[in-house]
Amino acid sequence: MAHEVRRVCVIGAGIVGVCAASWLQRDGHKVSIIEAAEPGRGASYGNAGALNASSVTPVAMPGMLWNVPRWLFDPLGPLSLRWRYLPVIPPWLVRFVRAGTPEKVRAQARALRPLVGATLEALFPLARDAGAEDLIHRLGHLYVYRTRQGPERERLAWELRRANGVEVDAFDADGLRQLEPALSRDYVCGLLVRENGHVSNPLALVQRLLAQVLRRGGEIVHARARGFRLDGRRLVAVHTDRGEIAADAAVICAGAWSKPLARALGERIPLETERGYHLMIRDPEITPRIPTADAEGKFVATPMDEGLRFAGTVELAGLEAPPDWRRARVLLEQGRRMLPGLAAEHPEERLSVWMGHRPSLPDSLPVIGPSAASPDVVHAYGHGHVGLTAAPMTGKIVADLVAGRPPSIPIAAFAPTRFA
Ligand SMILES: Cc1cc2nc3c(=O)[nH]c(=O)nc-3n(C[C@H](O)[C@H](O)[C@H](O)COP(=O)(O)OP(=O)(O)OC[C@H]3O[C@@H](n4cnc5c(N)ncnc54)[C@H](O)[C@@H]3O)c2cc1C
Known part of the structure; x- marks a missing residue:
């Protein structure tokens, strides 16, 4: 030493x-x-528990600016902005939108890859010493789409991943059925990143x-x-x-x-919070084997030790505003559409909701x-x-x-x- x-x-x-x-x-x-x-x-x-070595795509991507009005008028959409937070958020939003140029997102992805790419290698020694290896799994992360044009619409994101050494396997509808029989037949294609892992109990x-x-x-x-x-x-x-x-x-x-x-x-650090929600079902009727992201719906279904967790959504509303639990309930509706084997109703005691504060910089x-x-x-x-x-x-x-x-x-x- x-x-x-x-x-x-x-x-x-x-x-x-x-x-x-x-x-x-x-x-x-x-x-x-x-x-x-x-x-x-x-x-x-x-959180969704994903240890995604492939997570190199920034949130602000080119063309984001045109979405801002939609965020304001759809409080239950995947990204929403509370009207009451409008006087506070503009300086951050300006930086956020400016960070989303093609050159900048390429540089951000290059910077992120070594930080996230070695996640399992850096975590394993700590987890081994702490007796936490049973919480860490390496089954990959699956991104599924309801339209064949879906991956094409996210072409830049997939290009950024591939350009940074992420290997991706593509699945058509039949392939998806075999890989994850629990998934709705509405999904027509999917992309699997095998190097990714997940934590089955982040707490x-x-x-x-x-x-x-x-x-x-x-x-x-x-x-x-x-x-x-x-x-x-x-x-x-x-x-x-x-x-x-x-x-x-x-x-x-x-x-x-x-x-x-x-x-x-x-x-002065322009730190904001992107609030996110989860909804969990204890003893779910069905669960995906691999953590699965509905790429268009912007939420993830993760098999956890204590049940099935649907997590995602971004809400710009600061640190103090109370949670809008409708946003968590929307995840349940979306989750039932993703996994039709889930019951149409669940007793409240099997459901739990949560809101948390992602610490976010505009870039x-x-x-x-x-x-x-x-x-x-x-x-x-x-x-x-x-x-x-x-x-x-x-x-x-x-x-x-x-x-x-x-x-x-x-x-x-x-x-x-x-x-x-
Ligand atoms: C819905 C959702 C899904 C997500 N999914 C994923 C995912 O799948 N994979 C992934 O990699 N990330 C995910 N994230 C992001 C991830 O959860 C966060 O980036 C991460 O947990 C941040 O960890 P942290 O230790 O910085 O902050 P925190 O976990 O928030 O910890 C900060 C701690 O500091 C304490 N604290 C604050 N102020 C003080 C003070 N003044 N003095 C002393 N203590 C203080 C707080 O009490 C808190 O315990 C997700 C986030 C959300 C909300």
Whole structure:
């Protein structure tokens, strides 16, 4: 171990925080995780569980601008914008639309591939130590279409995946039937990415990784981080609502709530939240074997340990607005159309709904890198739709930065200063 052993505060016990803590401990650091709520109950709780190494396509794609009016008038569509949030969101939306040029999306995809592509390789050692291997599966991810023109309409997205080394197998209607007999016969074609994996209980993954961090001598501090005490450019302590915690280094992994912490360092990061929903059916009559995305409906059906989860949708409404549960119920209607073997009615006690806050930057890339105010504070948030997938590699990069090693993948595209 050539580097100095440091007291590191990791702010946030979501999947990014626990992966960062796990990698930091492997370098011998003394790790304290500061968590304001219950570990793993943020966005990391209810996601679709996909560990999609192929997730290189940004959300803002060319031509997106023309969709904005439709989002405003269809509150239950796959992407919606609440009227009440309209005074707040324009600066982010402008950056979002501007990020969707053909050249920019190509650069974003190139930057994302090494971060997400190595997800299983970076997660397996942590999962093995934490006794969480049974939660991780490698069955691929299937994208299905109701129209033959569907893949063609998403040509750029598939081109970006292929250009970045993602291998794809195409299935016609008969092939789909054999691969996933549970699927509706309305689907006429599909594309399978075999290298992808999934987590069958995302909360349990965070909890087991955290338990391992604690077994290795880490601690969890139940407090809300508020800011940092610096001596010149050196970190002295992290401020919390329960007092100061002395630290030589800190990592901001507070997901969608990271913005005020960056602000406390004098940095303005255009972090927003893309809210998403899930609906789960306990003891479903039928379930797909492979996580399956209805590519046109923009939702995913994932077989989970505790039932069948339909997840997706994007709602721009900020951190405070109450959930619009109709958006989760729509997922149930869509799910029943995807899997006609599901009952037409389910008793309420077998259904559960959830809303979570994806931490999102307008260019669909996270912020990973040292703070401009202090080399001792590292930003690691804003992973949007791919945070579960990108967390293991993000944790590794964080450990490299804290140790003063060059990261194993290029991170210039994730620089916190790119919005200045
Ligand atoms: C519907 C939906 C489906 C998704 N599906 C997928 C998927 O299939 N695959 C994928 O890769 N990604 C998916 N995502 C995205 C993924 O869930 C997120 O990107 C990821 O969970 C973000 O993790 P995080 O650790 O940054 O944030 P979080 O899990 O939100 O954790 C942040 C933690 O920080 C704590 N915190 C906040 N502020 C403070 C503070 N000041 N002090 C201390 N603690 C603080 C919070 O309490 C929280 O526990 C999905 C998201 C949604 C909503």
